[in-house]
Amino acid sequence: MKLVKKPVTGMKDILPEEMAIRNEVIGKVREVYGRFGFTEIETPIVEHIENLSSNQGGENEKLIFRILKRGEKLKLDNVKDSSDLTDSGLRYDLTLPLSRFFAANMNELPMPFKALQLGNVFRADRPQRGRFRQFMQCDIDILGDGSILAETELILATTALLNEVGFSGFTVRISDRRILHAMADYSGFRAETHDNLFIFLDKMDKIGIEGVKEELLKAGYAEEGVDKCLSLFSLCTEGSISNLELLSGKLGDSLDGAVLSSLKGIMENVDKVRGDGFELKFDPTLVRGMGYYTGTIFEIEAMEFGSSIAGGGRYDGMVGKFLGQEVPSCGLSIGFERIITILLEKGYDARTQEEKTAFLLEKRLSGERLSDIMKEAMDLRKGGKTVLVTYMAKNKKFQKEKLKQEGYSDIKEFFD
């Protein structure tokens, strides 16, 4: 019986052309984030099932790849539920494992801890074009810093990285989860309805304010409250700090003054420090799906791409689930796979960025003559050059064309 050639459903093999781009981007990630003092760490791909199923992962918890127990732990009699069969699974993000990592290792880590993570995560999503069940995430997080320095650094570092990777003209949208709650309170909506309300508000950029109103009414929200809530958004069309102040004034006691000063502080700070190349906007319609966010939230959009390529926020509660004691935490994740897709679609080829040499050897070549040629190749390699030594193919013209595609612009032929 022949074995199965294709990768498992929803996962993909990465070929040399794409791999070269991935490695180039990963190199830039390490370089740029490194300059900002982020240090890389790694957690295992396998995580305790209790941690993965602790309501920190939202919808992703439905998409876990579970690992079968082994040996005596696996009991096949009387299996009632799949949870009897498994005690671990593949991580679906890097934030939960980072929180575990920090709780386990905090005494050996700098404080605050600026973490960089590059790693594969796994989600058993319905397979679809361009979305895979194994994909790379790239996160930076600052743990143990509750000040606006954290948000400022995350934004500055990530925009610097995106510039370095070749993107420009992006918009950083920023808000605070607590503003959303204040807006909901102000409109008379009870706390337990907020999360559901936010799901509707999140659609603002897709279906517009009228569309959102229609859906909210259909869902049973009181018209008076809905009007009151939606009217607040019209105060913030410019996304400026003065818009934010106007909104805050309107919200009055519903909003803690500290929220305004924190968000203002971040916006002013980023605005003064940053280089050029991006716009910074306050956007109260920003929701960010994950339930674990407790404060600032942000998203970065690239003009040429049309949708978000980075996002994150403050999640001060998660480390506490492991440690029993809260640790202020704030993170930003770039859409690594999207960035790779865009670069591939642009026709960028990382393999042709350096001049490389190929030695084409006549098939009969052997003995002393072969050794001499290989020695020549070795000497060039010692000098840092890339030299491929290979035999001539029957169709030499085709072989040379392919070699040029792979970046071997310098081809030397050797005969007996």
Next chain:
Amino acid sequence: MKLVKKPVTGMKDILPEEMAIRNEVIGKVREVYGRFGFTEIETPIVEHIENLSSNQGGENEKLIFRILKRGEKLKLDNVKDSSDLTDSGLRYDLTLPLSRFFAANMNELPMPFKALQLGNVFRADRPQRGRFRQFMQCDIDILGDGSILAETELILATTALLNEVGFSGFTVRISDRRILHAMADYSGFRAETHDNLFIFLDKMDKIGIEGVKEELLKAGYAEEGVDKCLSLFSLCTEGSISNLELLSGKLGDSLDGAVLSSLKGIMENVDKVRGDGFELKFDPTLVRGMGYYTGTIFEIEAMEFGSSIAGGGRYDGMVGKFLGQEVPSCGLSIGFERIITILLEKGYDARTQEEKTAFLLEKRLSGERLSDIMKEAMDLRKGGKTVLVTYMAKNKKFQKEKLKQEGYSDIKEFFD
């Protein structure tokens, strides 16, 4: 309930100090192997269970982490065997997935294909000091080249890499699986007993020739055959090409002449081309555990480490299991985790190799003054410098000591 802080059994968190070394070694792997024309690829961590259980993995097949089926495919009634519950698992090596990859993508790959892989593999081994259930493997393979160029390049590239990583004085031991078979034939042992015989021969360097003899007799091998077989080893004490020729002469018709000329060719070629820094020895006691090897086998030992840090060989049959058509294949795997362990034990710290700057800010600093300082940091970062901006801790002396350990030799303080 608090969540679980420790990693899952047998797996480990990688902290900044070790991560920096890993990344430095990975950088050198990519650079050095890249110079030899190896191109990196990646396969999914999850693999079809049929492929993982196809007798290509030897003992590793007993150590597979299996993934639970999902949705309708998972039937919990009448489970007879754990194999009813799973259709995929985590890869235990990189060779099997590479063979699948090549079979699936060969039309888009250069021919011969020189692959580099760096990736995590998973084995549910009994947990023990220094051995983990998730670990990194680093393999180079040449597929589609049956000539001695393949072996030569694998050896030259890997010794060059090991030099670059800081190792020297190693011994490359080389043999051919077919010589072992010829020795066994010559001694009158039937083909079906060979694999078992090799397991005993493999112990030669641990228990000596007398120990091996004793164990073979105890296992029921005929004394005459055992003596005949073991006497052959005494012909090869120097490990030279002339030793190899002597052995081959003795084996006569039991050994195909092509085996001698191939192995001699590789040894002569490597010997002429290589730089300095290693010894090359023919070693007929070399076995290499995996059943899939069909020809040349080799192992690299570092003096200062005392045991093997790289090994591999020719496995011409594996791609054929996927493709239905044999493809000559040859690979070499370095002991990535061992190399990291040695570097850590040597006290090497990759974080202190570059001069880095830390800005220590008084806690009260904010507003315009904070922005100015951050702008100064940004300008240095744009010039390629690493600058950490952080607030002063209460115990500033301790904070500065820790920063120096992390490589921040240049520390500037800023007050309000």
